[in-house]
Amino acid sequence: MADVLTLKVGTDHSLPLAIPGAYTTATVTAGSTVYWNDNSTVDANNNRGSITLGSSQQFIVPVWLKSAGLSSVSVTAQRASASPLALVATTGPDAFQLQNATPSILSWTAPSDGLLHRAAIYACKSVTANETGGAISVYINNASWATVLFPGGQQTTFRIASGSATAAIAVPSGATLNVVQSSALTAGFSYLVCEIWAS
Numbered sequence: 001m002a003d004v005l006t007l008k009v010g011t012d013h014s015l016p017l018a019i020p021g022a023y024t025t026a027t028v029t030a031g032s033t034v035y036w037n038d039n040s041t042v043d044a045n046n047n048r049g050s051i052t053l054g055s056s057q058q059f060i061v062p063v064w065l066k067s068a069g070l071s072s073v074s075v076t077a078q079r080a081s082a083s084p085l086a087l088v089a090t091t092g093p094d095a096f097q098l099q100n101a102t103p104s105i106l107s108w109t110a111p112s113d114g115l116l117h118r119a120a121i122y123a124c125k126s127v128t129a130n131e132t133g134g135a136i137s138v139y140i141n142n143a144s145w146a147t148v149l150f151p152g153g154q155q156t157t158f159r160i161a162s163g164s165a166t167a168a169i170a171v172p173s174g175a176t177l178n179v180v181q182s183s184a185l186t187a188g189f190s191y192l193v194c195e196i197w198a199s
Contacts, residue, residue, distance in 0.1 A: 005075050009067040014040045018062035023078045023115060027056040031071025042066045060116060078115075085120060086199040089179075095126075095193045098134045098185040105136070105179045106198045112174035119169045119177050119198035123161040127154045131188035140175050143182075152183045154190070161194075171198065 007030070016036075017024060023092040028034050028051045035047040036057065040065045051057045051073075065073065083109050096105050110117040121138060135152035139145050149161050171177050179194055 004069065007065070007073045007075060009034050009065050009071045009073050011067055011069060014042045014064040014066045016040070016062060016064050017059065017075065024059045024151075025056050025078075026051060026059070026065070027074045027076075027077045028053050029072045029074050031067060032069040033072050034067045034073060036063045036065050036067050040064045044068060058114065065115070082104065085118065087195060088119075088198045090194060091194045093165060093193070095191040097191045098131075098136075098181055098189075100133075100140040100184045100186055102181050102184055105181060105192065106194055106196055107176055107178045108171075108198055109176045110171045110173055110198070113151060114173050116173070117171045117199055119171050119196055121149065121169070121179065121194065121196055123149060123179075123192060124192040125150045125161070125190060125192050126158050126160050127159075127190040129187075129189040130155050131190055132186045133183040133191055134181070134185035134188065135183040136194075137180055137182035138169075139178050139180070140169075140171060143178075146180075146182060148182070149179065150192070152185070184189050 007015060034050055034051045035042050035044060037047045043066055088108045131152055131154050133152045135148060136150040137146035138149050150159060177196060
């Protein structure tokens with residue numbers, strides 16, 4: 001990461017900050033608290049966050065800055081990675097047989113490098129005897145924020161995963177992406193073939 005510039009941020013107007021195709025880190029090196037927002041209306045009462053003296057905040061989208069007093073902000077940038085996705089976790093060709101339990105099926109932890117990572121989930125579920133239960137969900141770090149990949153209670157079917165749970169998933173640095181059986185399979189028979197691809 002290399003220094004790009006030092007900004008003087010004041011109270012009289014908001015200052016835009018954007019470097020296309022890069023993660024931008026703003027560090028308050030002198031002065032007072034700097035507020036940021038995703039539009040030019042930014043102050044102590046209208047903001048999405050703040051950066052205190054000596055602290056940093058990373059952005060990948062354009063933001064506007066305004067200070068509670070005259071402040072110096074050091075701006076550094078790192079080009080966003082264009083690395084392709086690679087296979088990081090798989091059930092393998094033998095698949096995962098759903099259980100009368102709620103086990104973890106696959107997981108992947110993003111590197112703790114301060115960057116945002118990308119992941120995609122490819123999956124299909126085969127139900128060969130009508131299910132009671134048997135839902136499959138996806139979440140990052142907190143199970144209470146899970147998104148359903150496949151609902152439970154399916155009749156005999158073959159389904160390919162689609163929707164927000166399989167789209168490009170943004171995974172924060174050091175966070176863990178989990179694929180779990182979120183409801184026990186108390187009747188029926190089904191199995192899951194699943195892969196996590198990530199960068």
